[in-house]
Amino acid sequence: xxxxxxxxxxxxxxxxxxxxxxxxxxxxxxxxxxxxxxxxxxxxxxxxxxxxxxxxxxxxxxxxxxxxxxxxxxxxxxxxx
Amino acid sequence: xxxxxxxxxxxxxxxxxxxxxxxxxxxxxxxxxxxxxxxxxxxxxxxxxxxxxxxxxxxxxxxxxxxxxxxxxxxxxxxxxxxxxxxxxxxxxxxxxxxxxxxxxxxxxxxxxxxxxxxxxxxxxxxxxxxxxxxxxxxxxxxxxxxxxxxxxxxxxxxxxxxxxxxxxxxxxxxxxxxxxxxxxxxxxxxxxxxxxxxxxxxxxxxxxxxxxxxxxxxxxxxxxxxxxxxxxxxxxxxxxxxxxxxxxxxxxxxxxxxxxxxxxxxxxxxxxxxxxxxxxxxxxxxxxxxxxxxxxxxxxxxxxxxxxxxxxxxxxxxxxxxxxxxxxxxxxxxxxxxxxxxxxxxxxxxxxxxxxxxxxxxxxxxxxxxxxxxxxxxxxxxxxxxxxxxxxxxxxxxxxxxxxxxxxxxxxx
Numbered sequence: 001x002x003x004x005x006x007x008x009x010x011x012x013x014x015x016x017x018x019x020x021x022x023x024x025x026x027x028x029x030x031x032x033x034x035x036x037x038x039x040x041x042x043x044x045x046x047x048x049x050x051x052x053x054x055x056x057x058x059x060x061x062x063x064x065x066x067x068x069x070x071x072x073x074x075x076x077x078x079x080x081x
Numbered sequence: 082x083x084x085x086x087x088x089x090x091x092x093x094x095x096x097x098x099x100x101x102x103x104x105x106x107x108x109x110x111x112x113x114x115x116x117x118x119x120x121x122x123x124x125x126x127x128x129x130x131x132x133x134x135x136x137x138x139x140x141x142x143x144x145x146x147x148x149x150x151x152x153x154x155x156x157x158x159x160x161x162x163x164x165x166x167x168x169x170x171x172x173x174x175x176x177x178x179x180x181x182x183x184x185x186x187x188x189x190x191x192x193x194x195x196x197x198x199x200x201x202x203x204x205x206x207x208x209x210x211x212x213x214x215x216x217x218x219x220x221x222x223x224x225x226x227x228x229x230x231x232x233x234x235x236x237x238x239x240x241x242x243x244x245x246x247x248x249x250x251x252x253x254x255x256x257x258x259x260x261x262x263x264x265x266x267x268x269x270x271x272x273x274x275x276x277x278x279x280x281x282x283x284x285x286x287x288x289x290x291x292x293x294x295x296x297x298x299x300x301x302x303x304x305x306x307x308x309x310x311x312x313x314x315x316x317x318x319x320x321x322x323x324x325x326x327x328x329x330x331x332x333x334x335x336x337x338x339x340x341x342x343x344x345x346x347x348x349x350x351x352x353x354x355x356x357x358x359x360x361x362x363x364x365x366x367x368x369x370x371x372x373x374x375x376x377x378x379x380x381x382x383x384x385x386x387x388x389x390x391x392x393x394x395x396x397x398x399x400x401x402x403x404x405x406x407x408x409x410x411x412x413x414x415x416x417x418x419x420x421x422x423x424x425x426x427x428x429x430x431x432x433x434x435x436x437x438x439x440x441x442x443x444x445x446x447x448x449x450x451x452x453x454x455x456x457x458x459x460x461x462x463x464x465x466x467x468x469x470x471x472x473x474x475x476x477x478x479x480x481x482x483x484x485x486x487x488x489x490x491x492x493x494x495x
Binding site for chain 1: 412449
């Protein structure tokens with residue numbers, strides 16, 4: 001493995017972003033949990049529980065699909081400081 | 082006790098302890114004396130002009146917010162000074178917690194110290210608006226402030242401070258709700274999000290007690306090393322005690338003869354603690370935090386030995402559920418679920434399974450609202466499960482609860 005690839009491999013694991021839900025806007029429609037079932041699950045009242053930590057790069061792609069699928073635009077990505 | 086010692090005129094915040102009506106605004110049951118502007122100036126001197134050194138002094142004194150969260154004032158000021166948008170500073174006098182009465186008492190006894198603190202903040206930060214935010218039913222508070230304005234000769238368009246009546250609701254004093262309301266929106270909480278536009282309008286909310294302390298620090302007077310407490314015994318009282326006073330000493334001072342079994346710290350969304358665990362603790366927030374407790378806005382509710390803590394908790398969680406802003410699903414559905422579990426437990430209608438279900442729902446609700454309201458209910462529930470664990474056993478095993486005299490805390494329904 002050549003040296004320049006290392007930082008790239010690092011970027012693959014850490015996206016620097018996290019997924020958040022605006023609970024005021026969210027109506028518990030549940031679309032997000034359908035398109036990103038490995039990332040988001042619904043609580044017993046039908047509202048999404050999203051991961052709190054930094055997203056990995058593969059998860060970031062899933063999270064983006066969830067964000068764009070939300071009919072209420074309640075999901076958003078936030079850069080970590 | 083420390084309180085009776087003679088002292089110079091400026092080392093306390095209150096002019097004296099008061100007995101208040103059982104709940105609601107901090108109206109005392111006896112006549113309360115408002116410090117006039119002349120007395121205020123004689124006692125503390127005129128309001129000092131604000132210099133650039135004030136922020137440094139505030140940080141050196143380590144002034145913290147006294148609304149319950151203890152955020153350093155310097156942190157709020159620095160973030161405001163970094164941004165350019167029009168600034169509103171708010172004195173938060175809406176004590177929406179049904180028992181809390183220290184801020185309303187400060188407004189009633191020392192309105193000019195509060196006004197000074199707000200003016201100083203506005204001047205230090207170059208604010209465009211200064212507002213005093215009241216709980217909607219605080220009629221006396223508004224009248225006292227209007228009288229204080231008149232004292233100062235403020236009238237008509239020259240009044241530098243607006244008095245704004247918030248709604249009559251438990252969440253009326255929530256900082257984000259106030260921020261939204263003073264910007265023209267509904268007084269409802271909304272989630273904190275990172276602000277990217279440096280020119281966006283901004284709001285700083287300070288608690289009333291924080292502002293009175295600030296008014297003293299700006300005069301280079303010491304920040305009083307006392308703590309204001311609202312204690313509900315046979316009466317609701319607001320007292321000022323030295324930080325080194327223990328919880329037990331506070332109750333002795335207020336005439337408690339028999340030790341309670343437990344005590345609720347911080348108010349209806351507070352934390353239960355066993356009496357033996359807190360009796361010897363100092364009321365200083367540092368001592369409380371050291372024991373993983375907090376007194377929040379300084380409310381204490383001792384629970385007498387013959388009362389059922391499970392029943393009281395059930396009343397409190399039901400109250401908190403009724404006071405949801407009904408915006409966020411986990412709060413709107415989760416808090417009634419918690420209340421239902423607690424009611425079942427209190428009615429001796431549940432088994433150990435009910436406790437398990439309660440724990441599962443606590444985990445499902447925690448941290449999932451736009452504001453911290455649901456977290457208050459979960460924290461209260463967790464502390465109650467711990468504090469009353471032995472007694473809870475008699476509720477779920479059919480042994481029957483021995484406590485037959487049930488207190489009903491003010492404002493709660495059953």
